Amino acid sequence: MTRTLTLTAAVWRTLRDAATRALPREIGGLLLGYFTELGPHVVEARVVPDPRATRIRYQRDAALAERILDSSIRADSTGLVGYLGEWHTHPLPIGPSTTDINASGRLAKVGGHDIALLVLATGSRGWIGHALNLDPAGNMETLRVHVEGTGNDG
Template identity: 75%
Template sequence: MTRTLTLTDTVWRTLRLAGTRALPRETGGLLLGYYTEIGPHVTEAHVVPDPRATRIRYRRDVVAAERILRARIRADDSDALGYIGEWHTHPLPIGPSTTDVHASGRLAVAGGHDIALLVLALGTRGWSGHALNADPTESIETLKFSVEGTGNDG
């Protein structure tokens, strides 16, 4: 069974807006949420700015990302919110690059847990989502992508 990365509709709108505002450059950040039987469920996405981003490069600021993550986890009353992974945009209709895949694998190994990656690619019909999961053995799995309650597969 192929697992699915699910976003709330609000998160999907937030990501598309952030991507559009950053054009022609890439942007990205953190995915937060929880895991279900079918895969990661993203309830929050946060932009972590990269002032040096280009149309082909985004690098997340580690210090800023850790600050956002700590603040959100501390503020969560449910104890269910956690770090799911990373997201970034490609202002062209291209899914995750080899660099993206390798970086996700390295993050999973370093953290000792699965890391989801969502790449939003801009095509002629708007933004589309491409998702994968890396585990601590650096095994990469393509995930289905869906937006909760919309029937949209990204």
């Protein structure tokens, strides 16, 4: 059974809007939420700007990302929201690159937990989500992308 990266409709709008505003450059940030048996469930996506981003490169600022993550977790009254992984865009119809996969794999290994990676790629039909799960042992799994409440997959 293929597991799923589930996004709330509000998260999908946030990602699409940030991606469109950033064109022609890449943009990215953090995925926040919780893990279920079906896969990661994203309830918040935070932008971590990269002023040096280009059409083919995004690198998040680790210190800024940590501050944003800490702030988001402190603001969560449910105690359920945590760090799931990373997202960024490709302003071309291309899914995760080898560089993206290797970087996420390193995060999983160093952090000792699974990392979800979501790449939004633009194409003739708008933004399309490509998702992977990487674990600390170096295993990679392709995830289906589903947007809650829309009847559509991202």
